[in-house]
Amino acid sequence: xxxxxxxxxxxxxxxxxxxxxxxxxxxxxxxxxxxxxxxxxxxxxxxxxxxxxxxxxxxxxxxxxxxxxxxxxx
Amino acid sequence: xxxxxxxxxxxxxxxxxxxxxxxxxxxxxxxxxxxxxxxxxxxxxxxxxxxxxxxxxxxxxxxxxxxxxxxxxxxxxxxxxxxxxxxxxxxxxxxxxxxxxxxxxxxxxxxxxxxxxxxxxxxxxxxxxxxxxxxxxxxxxxx
Numbered sequence: 485x486x487x488x489x490x491x492x493x494x495x496x497x498x499x500x501x502x503x504x505x506x507x508x509x510x511x512x513x514x515x516x517x518x519x520x521x522x523x524x525x526x527x528x529x530x531x532x533x534x535x536x537x538x539x540x541x542x543x544x545x546x547x548x549x550x551x552x553x554x555x556x557x558x
Numbered sequence: 559x560x561x562x563x564x565x566x567x568x569x570x571x572x573x574x575x576x577x578x579x580x581x582x583x584x585x586x587x588x589x590x591x592x593x594x595x596x597x598x599x600x601x602x603x604x605x606x607x608x609x610x611x612x613x614x615x616x617x618x619x620x621x622x623x624x625x626x627x628x629x630x631x632x633x634x635x636x637x638x639x640x641x642x643x644x645x646x647x648x649x650x651x652x653x654x655x656x657x658x659x660x661x662x663x664x665x666x667x668x669x670x671x672x673x674x675x676x677x678x679x680x681x682x683x684x685x686x687x688x689x690x691x692x693x694x695x696x697x698x699x700x701x
Contacts, residue, residue: 518632518634519631519632521624521634522628523624523626524627527624541631544616546637547612548590549635551612552603553591
């Protein structure tokens with residue numbers, strides 16, 4: 485007996501949602517801190533945390549994060 | 559500012575409204591500030607002096623890193639993410655939770671700055687027409 489059409493659809497959507505959730509989990513685990521600068525001409529540059537500029541960018545960004553504090557509770 | 563400065567003066571109220579709008583648009587936002595072309599804080603969530611100093615420090619480092627003024631900055635750390643956008647002679651600085659969607663943040667920040675500059679331009683034009691201020695110098699506008 486063939487599967488009911490709506491079940492096929494549900495299975496497919498659930499499959500996509502599981503794939504997406506797994507992708508997001510992997511991304512959260514694998515993603516490393518980065519500093520990226522964009523210029524008016526469309527150029528962009530990445531600066532590693534162990535470079536001089538990258539280190540300074542992370543320190544300056546850390547101060548801003550400190551100023552902003554935690555997200556206010558709704 | 560890399561794109562020239564908006565000669566119009568943006569009011570603090572308008573900047574506060576823009577900041578509130580940005581907070582409403584961005585659920586991941588922890589805090590933000592809007593600065594003028596001279597680096598003065600027009601509106602900020604929290605301590606304006608610290609926002610001014612720390613935003614200036616970040617922009618200074620970013621400008622030196624590439625040898626030219628930056629248009630956007632995105633720094634992602636373990637504690638949160640920092641976004642900076644320069645547009646229309648203004649700068650917006652935002653701190654968000656981790657994994658905020660960068661393209662959406664940049665889009666929202668840029669549109670807020672553009673609207674703010676346009677509002678200031680209209681108000682300036684109205685004042686000019688009503689004779690409160692003198693005519694604008696040729697070529698001094700944002701364009």
